[in-house]
Amino acid sequence: MRRELTFILLCFAASSVFGKDSSPSFKLNTTSSQFLLDGDPFTYIAGEIHYFRIPHLKWDDRLKRVRALGFNAITVPVPWNFHQLFQDDDPLWSGDHDLVKFIKTANTNGLYTILRVGPYISAEWDNGGLPWWLIRSGKISKFRSSDAAYMTEVTQWFKHLLPKIAPLLRKNAGPVLMIQIEHLYGLLGICDQVYMLDLANLVREHLGNDVVLFTLDAPVVQFMRCGTLPNVLPTIEITPTNVDGTVANWFNLQKAFMQGAPAVASQFIINPYKMWGNNVTDRYVNSVIIQTAKTAFALNASISFHMTHGGTTFGFWNGAVEPYPVTTSYDSFAPISESGDVNELYIDIRGWILSIPGWSYPPTPVPANLPRTAYPTVELTVFDTISGFILGVNPECWATKETPRTAEYIRDGYGYVYYNTSIIECGQLYIPTFSDNAYVFLNQNFVGALYKQFNSIHNNTIDVQGCLDQFNSLEIIVEITGRPHNYYPDMSRGIQGNVYMHNITLENWESCVVPIDTYEVSMVEENYEKLQKHIEENFDLEKSKSAVTTNPSVFIGNLHISGAPADTFLDTRGWGKGVVTINQYNIGRYWASVGPQQTLFVPSEFLHKGTNLIMFYEFEGATTACTTTSCTAKFTNVPIFDY
Ligand SMILES: *[C@@H]1O[C@H](CO)[C@@H](O)[C@H](O)[C@H]1NC(C)=O
Ligand SMILES: *[C@@H]1O[C@H](CO)[C@@H](O)[C@H](O)[C@H]1NC(C)=O
Ligand SMILES: *[C@@H]1O[C@H](CO)[C@@H](O)[C@H](O)[C@H]1NC(C)=O
Ligand SMILES: *[C@@H]1O[C@H](CO)[C@@H](O)[C@H](O)[C@H]1NC(C)=O
Ligand SMILES: *[C@@H]1O[C@H](CO)[C@@H](O)[C@H](O)[C@H]1NC(C)=O
Numbered sequence: 001m002r003r004e005l006t007f008i009l010l011c012f013a014a015s016s017v018f019g020k021d022s023s024p025s026f027k028l029n030t031t032s033s034q035f036l037l038d039g040d041p042f043t044y045i046a047g048e049i050h051y052f053r054i055p056h057l058k059w060d061d062r063l064k065r066v067r068a069l070g071f072n073a074i075t076v077p078v079p080w081n082f083h084q085l086f087q088d089d090d091p092l093w094s095g096d097h098d099l100v101k102f103i104k105t106a107n108t109n110g111l112y113t114i115l116r117v118g119p120y121i122s123a124e125w126d127n128g129g130l131p132w133w134l135i136r137s138g139k140i141s142k143f144r145s146s147d148a149a150y151m152t153e154v155t156q157w158f159k160h161l162l163p164k165i166a167p168l169l170r171k172n173a174g175p176v177l178m179i180q181i182e183h184l185y186g187l188l189g190i191c192d193q194v195y196m197l198d199l200a201n202l203v204r205e206h207l208g209n210d211v212v213l214f215t216l217d218a219p220v221v222q223f224m225r226c227g228t229l230p231n232v233l234p235t236i237e238i239t240p241t242n243v244d245g246t247v248a249n250w251f252n253l254q255k256a257f258m259q260g261a262p263a264v265a266s267q268f269i270i271n272p273y274k275m276w277g278n279n280v281t282d283r284y285v286n287s288v289i290i291q292t293a294k295t296a297f298a299l300n301a302s303i304s305f306h307m308t309h310g311g312t313t314f315g316f317w318n319g320a321v322e323p324y325p326v327t328t329s330y331d332s333f334a335p336i337s338e339s340g341d342v343n344e345l346y347i348d349i350r351g352w353i354l355s356i357p358g359w360s361y362p363p364t365p366v367p368a369n370l371p372r373t374a375y376p377t378v379e380l381t382v383f384d385t386i387s388g389f390i391l392g393v394n395p396e397c398w399a400t401k402e403t404p405r406t407a408e409y410i411r412d413g414y415g416y417v418y419y420n421t422s423i424i425e426c427g428q429l430y431i432p433t434f435s436d437n438a439y440v441f442l443n444q445n446f447v448g449a450l451y452k453q454f455n456s457i458h459n460n461t462i463d464v465q466g467c468l469d470q471f472n473s474l475e476i477i478v479e480i481t482g483r484p485h486n487y488y489p490d491m492s493r494g495i496q497g498n499v500y501m502h503n504i505t506l507e508n509w510e511s512c513v514v515p516i517d518t519y520e521v522s523m524v525e526e527n528y529e530k531l532q533k534h535i536e537e538n539f540d541l542e543k544s545k546s547a548v549t550t551n552p553s554v555f556i557g558n559l560h561i562s563g564a565p566a567d568t569f570l571d572t573r574g575w576g577k578g579v580v581t582i583n584q585y586n587i588g589r590y591w592a593s594v595g596p597q598q599t600l601f602v603p604s605e606f607l608h609k610g611t612n613l614i615m616f617y618e619f620e621g622a623t624t625a626c627t628t629t630s631c632t633a634k635f636t637n638v639p640i641f642d643y
């Protein structure tokens with residue numbers, strides 16, 4: 001103990017002798033346009049990676065692969081909505097939510113962390129990371145602005161988040177170097193500089209005035225003007241280009257917004273992500289990606305490859321660029337694939353870094369790809385119709401006289417909302433405003449689907465025929481397909497306003513929470529127990545021999561695994577549209593009929609030795625996956641996409 005103390009004192013003495021303080025710190029030197037890490041000039045080559053898209057037991061594996069590229073840092077956004085499911089809840093910080101553990105695991109692997117605290121992060125994530133319950137409050141007039149009600153909520157959230165980050169800062173000998181506030185704020189166009197300053201001040205209050213803060217904008221003058229702040233490092237987003245001088249021009253523009261700023265591309269978009277119903281046509285060529293990185297690096301720029309490992313958007317967490325929801329796979333053609341494989345782009349990036357003379361963080365050996373298995377085909381049979389299933393597990397409902405309630409009002413943040421009422425007469429049903437897809441049933445029989453917006457389709461009326469003499473049950477299940485991530489919340493989900501039949505307002509609605517959870521990656525345990533009990537009491541898989549249904553239905557089957565489970569892909573070809581759960585995990589949405597994604601990644605952590613329960617919640621009708629007696633769930637060891 002005493003010896004250590006003496007050593008520290010000597011260090012202090014030494015640093016004062018040489019005029020350099022080498023104690024842990026992260027700073028800007030605006031004279032030399034450099035970052036200083038512990039007093040020494042520092043450049044980073046970082047990889048963006050999302051802990052919330054990787055099961056936590058795989059964090060170490062993925063981070064090793066990032067480090068093996070020769071990167072020395074990671075860029076990590078924090079999705080507020082993933083941590084704080086309900087307004088009155090304390091945020092979740094364990095298991096898949098253990099941000100601190102993720103940062104420490106990265107550090108153990110030799111990676112510093114650059115943190116994006118938003119609170120708006122985009123990230124192709126529901127609502128860009130903002131919780132649905134902000135919409136519910138109804139008090140916020142403008143999101144991502146200095147609106148007092150919005151800032152009150154942000155202040156509360158930062159009180160939870162930032163004290164966890166403070167001990168991890170470099171000045172406290174931790175791995176967190178700098179903090180990004182907001183994200184592409186200039187693009188939003190509202191230019192609320194008071195808001196940006198409020199955010200900066202909030203972060204400084206918790207992390208100190210000496211913490212390096214930065215903003216990120218596209219290198220366009222009007223965006224940089226709106227999105228940057230004095231004394232906050234402006235950084236830019238860049239894309240692969242082979243046009244001479246472009247990269248230098250971008251950095252010149254960036255540096256024009258702060259005297260002595262180091263060149264920083266904190267978002268180097270290397271490839272597009274995928275959306276349902278919208279094939280990717282604008283991938284970049286690997287050689288152009290590498291050339292752009294080389295050019296930036298030669299200009300002394302620090303860069304962050306976006307994405308370095310995309311992972312999977314399990315549950316209902318995907319965002320959307322209307323009208324297209326983001327796919328469940330967030331592979332994004334990244335150098336580390338969705339299932340963790342390294343690919344050609346990985347080899348090319350690593351090869352470039354190996355060739356950098358004097359780079360202090362040379363690539364480490366590449367871990368072998370993890371084993372994957374194509375499990376034998378599983379047979380599934382009908383358990384119940386979707387609405388029968390929903391009512392069977394006693395959902396929480398709100399009864400109202402006229403207008404049905406929105407998803408947010410009934411505290412159903414994600415997935416689906418169930419509505420019912422009874423009608424006396426059939427006719428033209430008109431739902432003026434709903435979001436996003438509505439499935440309509442008469443007396444438990446499927447009538448048809450309405451789409452708020454899909455491709456060029458917008459339909460909101462449907463002919464409902466076949467009413468019985470007296471009471472008829474009208475049911476509507478509305479899917480929340482993912483809130484847009486590319487601006488800010490504009491409206492709530494579910495049915496918004498009256499529903500009409502023959503121009504007559506339908507009354508006496510029940511609006512119910514659909515118990516297919518997105519909470520954590522897994523479901524809330526007590527819900528899962530309730531579900532298992534419901535299945536046990538109402539279903540005998542051995543005796544069920546039917547797959548005949550004209551209704552959206554729940555299909556059940558068992559996957560038997562004899563040894564230790566391995567990663568796999570579930571092949572959804574031949575199914576329609578819906579969501580799959582395996583055991584207590586929601587492995588995400590599928591939409592095989594429109595693509596481009598055809599397989600769902602199933603990490604080994606979601607499986608166990610013995611019997612694994614697979615459930616398909618199929619809304620639009622399976623096609624070739626079913627015969628009259630059963631449907632099949634196939635597995636593959638490679639992902640399948642049609643582009
Ligand atoms: C900042 O850079 C200038 C110019 O290279 C150099 O003279 C100065 O010592 C640097 N400051 C620190 C704290 O390293
Ligand atoms: C990059 O850094 C080196 C070493 O500090 C310096 O000599 C060179 O001028 C810098 N280049 C640019 C484009 O800033
Ligand atoms: C609404 O549009 C969707 C998408 O094309 C279609 O599948 C559906 O049948 C339409 N619904 C009605 C009632 O026409
Ligand atoms: C509507 O749902 C509620 C709640 O589960 C149920 O009690 C009621 O019977 C349903 N009504 C109709 C008309 O389907
Ligand atoms: C509903 O009302 C509108 C406007 O009054 C009228 O044009 C339309 O024909 C009515 N539709 C039905 C089904 O009665």
Ligand SMILES: *[C@@H]1O[C@H](CO)[C@@H](O)[C@H](O)[C@H]1NC(C)=O
Binds near residue numbers: 277595642
């Ligand atoms: C996407 O590509 C596949 C395979 O070429 C094709 O079948 C499908 O129609 C395309 N989808 C769209 C929306 O263009």
